[in-house]
Amino acid sequence: xxxxxxxxxxxxxxxxxxxxxxxxxxxxxxxxxxxxxxxxxxxxxxxxxxxxxxxxxxxxxxxxxxxxxxxxxxxxxxxxxxxxxxxxxxxxxxxxxxxxxxxxxxxxxxxxxxxxxxxxxxxxxxxxxxxxxxxxxxxxxxxxxxxxxxxxxxxxxxxxxxxxxxxxxxxxxxxxxxxxxxxxxxxxxxxxxxxxxxxxxxxxxxxxxxxxxxxxxxxxxxxxxxxxxxxxxxxxxxxxxxxxxxxxxxxxxxxxxxxxxxxxxxxxxxxxxxxxxxxxxxxxxxxxxxxxxxxxxxxxxxxxxxxxxxxxxxx
Amino acid sequence: xxxxxxxxxxxxxxxxxxxxxxxxxxxxxxxxxxxxxxxxxxxxxxxxxxxxxxxxxxxxxxxxxxxxxxxxxxxxxxxxxxxxxxxxxxxxxxxxxxxxxxxxxxxxxxxxxxxxxxxxxxxxxxxxxxxxxxxxxxxxxxxxxxxxxxxxxxxxxxxxxxxxxxxxxxxxxxxxxxxxxxxxxxxxxxxxxxxxxxxxxxxxxxxxxxxxxxxxxxxxxxxxxxxxxxxxxxxxxxxxxxxxxxxxxxxxxxxxxxxxxxxxxxxxxxxxxxxxxxxxxxxxxxxxxxxxxxxxxxxxxxxxxxxxxxxxxxxx
Numbered sequence: 118x119x120x121x122x123x124x125x126x127x128x129x130x131x132x133x134x135x136x137x138x139x140x141x142x143x144x145x146x147x148x149x150x151x152x153x154x155x156x157x158x159x160x161x162x163x164x165x166x167x168x169x170x171x172x173x174x175x176x177x178x179x180x181x182x183x184x185x186x187x188x189x190x191x192x193x194x195x196x197x198x199x200x201x202x203x204x205x206x207x208x209x210x211x212x213x214x215x216x217x218x219x220x221x222x223x224x225x226x227x228x229x230x231x232x233x234x235x236x237x238x239x240x241x242x243x244x245x246x247x248x249x250x251x252x253x254x255x256x257x258x259x260x261x262x263x264x265x266x267x268x269x270x271x272x273x274x275x276x277x278x279x280x281x282x283x284x285x286x287x288x289x290x291x292x293x294x295x296x297x298x299x300x301x302x303x304x305x306x307x308x309x310x311x312x313x314x315x316x317x318x319x320x321x322x323x324x325x326x327x328x329x330x331x332x333x334x335x336x337x338x339x340x341x342x343x344x345x346x347x348x349x350x351x352x353x354x355x356x357x358x359x360x361x362x363x364x365x366x367x368x369x370x371x372x373x374x375x376x377x378x379x380x381x382x383x384x385x386x387x388x389x390x391x392x393x394x395x396x397x398x399x400x401x402x403x404x405x406x407x408x409x410x411x412x413x414x415x416x417x418x419x420x421x422x423x424x425x426x427x428x429x430x431x432x
Numbered sequence: 433x434x435x436x437x438x439x440x441x442x443x444x445x446x447x448x449x450x451x452x453x454x455x456x457x458x459x460x461x462x463x464x465x466x467x468x469x470x471x472x473x474x475x476x477x478x479x480x481x482x483x484x485x486x487x488x489x490x491x492x493x494x495x496x497x498x499x500x501x502x503x504x505x506x507x508x509x510x511x512x513x514x515x516x517x518x519x520x521x522x523x524x525x526x527x528x529x530x531x532x533x534x535x536x537x538x539x540x541x542x543x544x545x546x547x548x549x550x551x552x553x554x555x556x557x558x559x560x561x562x563x564x565x566x567x568x569x570x571x572x573x574x575x576x577x578x579x580x581x582x583x584x585x586x587x588x589x590x591x592x593x594x595x596x597x598x599x600x601x602x603x604x605x606x607x608x609x610x611x612x613x614x615x616x617x618x619x620x621x622x623x624x625x626x627x628x629x630x631x632x633x634x635x636x637x638x639x640x641x642x643x644x645x646x647x648x649x650x651x652x653x654x655x656x657x658x659x660x661x662x663x664x665x666x667x668x669x670x671x672x673x674x675x676x677x678x679x680x681x682x683x684x685x686x687x688x689x690x691x692x693x694x695x696x697x698x699x700x701x702x703x704x705x706x707x708x709x710x711x712x713x714x715x716x717x718x719x720x721x722x723x724x725x726x727x728x729x730x731x732x733x734x735x736x737x738x739x740x741x742x743x744x745x746x747x748x
Contacts, residue, residue, distance in 0.1 A: 160702075162700070162701075162702045252618055252621030252622040253622050255618055255622075256574070256618060256619070256622035278714040279714075280621065281657055281714070281717070281718065281721075282657075283655065283656045283657050283718075284655075284656070285631035285632060285652070285656055286631060286632075286633055286652045287631075287632060291631055291656050291657070292614060292617060292618075294610055294614075295610055295611065295613070295614025295615075295617075295618070296614070296618075298611075299614070299618075319708070321710060322710075322714070324705075324710070
């Protein structure tokens with residue numbers, strides 16, 4: 118698994134901003150998002166797309182003011198125009214909305230190769246997040262994930278709306294538990310990062326109240342998501358918080374590791390810790406959690422520094 | 433994916449019955465269901481299998497005279513003999529139990545295609561219902577669903593046979609079929625077929641005749657976007673017809689939402705959020721879907737009423 122360990126990228130909150138909305142673009146950096154996604158796909162009316170594309174180069178600079186990374190969300194059917202408008206220095210990658218086939222992924226990959234060369238970007242630096250928002254896309258999820266080495270992550274995006282998945286009497290959104298488990302399993306099999314949150318009624322299309330967003334993120338982290346997209350700036354804080362290990366979790370992981378090391382030094386493979394038994398795998402997971410906590414803190418510090426005008430490289 | 437409305441069947445309620453029980457078959461047309469499923473499989477004793485299949489040809493016009501569609505459930509291991517006996521004008525669908533491999537469906541398709549030609553039935557009329565009731569069927573769901581264009585409705589992977597195959601409890605207070613239902617539904621959606629499934633509602637009694645429960649289940653399924661019902665007891669027919677049909681109040685709300693959406697589009701915006709109530713293309717599509725479906729239900733009710741009137745006897 119290439120994206121774990123101390124060099125992991127911390128991308129807990131992904132704020133979707135309609136690229137044509139000048140006011141939202143101007144204020145996006147105030148949200149504190151780890152990633153700002155300039156959307157050229159669903160949130161931009163068809164007639165506003167040409168103008169929105171012209172603004173992307175400047176918008177990339179505007180939204181990075183708070184230390185956020187920038188992705189652009191593109192439409193696979195308009196990929197040529199969208200990518201030509203988007204590949205500029207300081208772009209971290211693209212989100213392909215409603216992607217349905219590995220062929221579309223290969224096409225995006227080729228275009229990025231060309232544009233990196235043409236525009237003087239570091240070759241192979243741009244990353245891709247695949248948004249599996251349709252049945253066809255989910256059906257071919259694994260093939261899509263392995264179609265390009267640029268794929269960094271996968272998400273269900275706004276599948277609940279695109280696939281018309283409605284609330285069940287239990288409050289769960291129909292089919293979502295299955296689709297989430299499937300996405301998380303396929304992502305890990307392909308070595309990419311699963312993004313999402315466990316939304317429930319009345320959450321809708323990545324839109325939820327801040328408190329519901331926190332709960333969705335917390336549940337989402339528990340089932341394997343590493344961060345989530347959202348629509349409103351007020352959802353960013355809850356996502357950053359819910360995808361960061363709590364102080365309690367970090368300190369428990371620390372005591373666990375201490376007990377494990379103590380036991381190992383006495384020649385044990387399995388160590389009793391309170392009511393629990395700790396082996397190598399459990400210890401490794403505790404270490405990952407501690408690393409994640411450290412990296413989250415570093416990420417938060419780098420954003421604060423950027424906000425004060427002191428750029429610090431992101432971890 | 434939005435369904436193709438022109439081809440969408442209204443199959444809110446239906447009765448599955450052994451074709452060998454005359455009092456069930458003779459009264460079926462009076463029941464008001466959208467379809468009748470004549471069973472040759474598990475409700476027919478082994479020694480009556482040959483006799484039973486011979487009854488289908490006459491049962492088809494008998495059970496459809498009140499406007500219901502006629503289906504037949506055949507035996508998994510008696511495909512050739514059963515199909516020869518049942519593919520006659522008036523039959524809408526063959527239900528094939530315990531479907532496990534795509535080639536099984538291809539074989540059914542070939543036989544049905546020949547019989548349609550031999551018997552003067554418009555090619556492609558008879559649908560195949562591929563019932564997923566085993567672990568192997570779940571593992572091959574996409575191959576099965578995509579094996580023939582006659583498969584137009586797909587889903588399931590629940591029920592008694594699935595329970596037995598997996599060794600799980602049938603009546604519990606939680607959803608024991610999340611994975612299999614997901615696999616079959618994703619296949620159906622990827623192939624743009626009508627999804628035949630329902631949201632989970634706890635059922636710990638196993639009653640087949642509780643009208644209140646049938647209504648609640650139908651209503652929950654409809655609100656989740658599903659359309660297909662069916663059952664084993666006449667008590668559940670009317671609750672299913674009502675539960676799957678949108679109410680007048682819902683139709684009014686949908687019309688209002690569409691109106692607001694049109695105003696929104698005219699003003700150049702693509703969405704609005706008024707105190708948590710979102711109006712956008714997705715909500716508009718759902719509202720339109722509800723209105724279209726309500727109209728189809730009403731047309732279906734009218735068709736059935738006219739068919740019953742033509743028979744000139746009192747329905748029950």
